[in-house]
Amino acid sequence: MGEKTQPSLLLILLCMSGLVPRSAAFVFWTASLKTQYYHSSNDTVVKSCECGVYGRNSEAVPFSGCVAVPKGDPTGCRSGIFYGRNSSEDWIALVKRGNCTFSEKINIAMKQGAAGVVVYNVEGSGNSTTFMSHPDTGDAIAIMIGNLQGTEIANLVQNGTVVKMFIKPGSAHGPWMDTYWLYFLSIAFFIVTAASIAYFVFISANRLYSMSRHMRTEKRLKSEAKKAIGRLEVITLKRGNELTTSDAMCAVCIESYKAGEVVTVLTCDHIFHKACIEPWLLERRTCPMCKCDILKALGVEEDVKDNMSTSSPPEVTVITVTGGDALYEVPLNEPRSHEPEQQQHRYDNRAFEEDSEAARG
Known part of the structure; x- marks a missing residue:
């Protein structure tokens, strides 16, 4: 019986192992974003929110630095574009979505020494974000934020305000963390468990019946x-x-x-x-x-x-x-x-x- 039950358990493990790598592609991490800058009155303004999303090809690790925007091209797509920055400290490139791929603008900023890249969405999208893909960027760290928030920070930097940004991983999201998926997995688990128990009962009953029939046959033959x-x-x-x-x-x-x-x-x-x-x-x-x-x-x-x-x-x-x-x-x-x-x-x-x-x- 143990030999019969072994193939069914192996099949379940194979199915689960096949789902894990597929579901991993849909899991994404949010980013907790904290901005800090000084007002004209020397009052410190601090804003915090979990409003960013790490890129698909980015490792979810914290990074920080002063914000720098590309001169003349907010999308940062032109090669050799200059970022106004202080080279003595870590800095973060803030670029706008569009005109080129995410990978191109991230690579341009990383080649100039950026600690990370923050991409803000296009006009009309509010503060919505997308799960951006940026292959061929090596170990570059990149997140996306909404258009309204990104435009506000970019305007502050262009006006000469020093804005510091602190970014760290927020929460993991995706099918395995979604409520409906949890319900689905729970139901699937109970179905598989019930099927396994039913199979075990069936095999046991069939074996007992076969043994009883064999004993009756042996008794008759004797x-x-x-x-x-x-x-x-x-x-x-x-x-x-x-x-x-x-x-x-x-x-x-x-x-x-x-x-x-x-x-x-x-x-x-x-x-x-x-x-x-x-x-x-x-x-x-x-x-x-x-x-x-x-x-x-x-x-x-x-x-x-x-x-x-x-x-x-x-x-x-x-x-x-x-x-x-x-x-x-x-x-x-x-x-x-x-x-x-x-x-x-x-x-x-x-x-x-x-x-x-x-x-x-």
């Missing part, structure tokens, strides 16, 4: 084997019998036959000790030497199927061997005759045919 054993020929060996004088041995116990021992002759004419062969036939119902099925040979199986268990008593014969007397069989269900020469001679074992012919001669 009962049939007992009836078949009762129909086999049983012989008491006497001195001078061919089996006692030859090198013949019982194939079950591998011992020679001796006078006085009781042997059983199977339907295939193979002979064994009665005490040896009967336990064997109860368990296997076949000859140890030729695998002949005694149930089929004696028709016991058909008798049981046809409800003919009340058939006539089994015929058991005894062959007596004496010194010079003739060999003959006497059925136990018939009276013993005082004239053995008039009895019908019948032998199921070829080992005794020669003795019978010699006696009649």
Whole structure:
């Protein structure tokens, strides 16, 4: 059962491992943005919000510095464009979305030594952001903020205000963190669990049924084997019998036959000790030497199927061997005759045919 349940668990793990890398592409990190600058009255203005989004190809790590905007081109797409900045401290490039790809404007700013890049959205988008993609930018750190906020900061910098920006990772978002996905995963988990339990119950019930059916079959076959054993020929060996004088041995116990021992002759004419062969036939119902099925040979199986268990008593014969007397069989269900020469001679074992012919001669 454990072997059957192993493939289903492996399939679940493979499905889950396939979903993880796919879902990772949809997970994004927000950015907590803090701006700080001095007003004309020397009052410090500090604004904080979780209003940025890290780029798809950017590592979500904190960075900070003074804000610098490109001169003459707010999008920062022209190569060799100049950022007004103080080279003695870390600075952050603030560029507008448009005119070129995110990767191009990020690479231009990073080549001039920016600690990170903040891209603000286009006009008319309010403070909405998108999950921007910027491949081929190496380890550059970039976030996107809304248009209104980005335009306000850009205007302050262009007017000569020193604006410092502190950015750190906010919260992770995506399908695995979304409420609907949590509901879906919970339902999927319970469905998989219920299916696994149902499968386990089904396999267990099927195994119990198979075991019960096997036990009933074995019990029926043992009962049939007992009836078949009762129909086999049983012989008491006497001195001078061919089996006692030859090198013949019982194939079950591998011992020679001796006078006085009781042997059983199977339907295939193979002979064994009665005490040896009967336990064997109860368990296997076949000859140890030729695998002949005694149930089929004696028709016991058909008798049981046809409800003919009340058939006539089994015929058991005894062959007596004496010194010079003739060999003959006497059925136990018939009276013993005082004239053995008039009895019908019948032998199921070829080992005794020669003795019978010699006696009649």
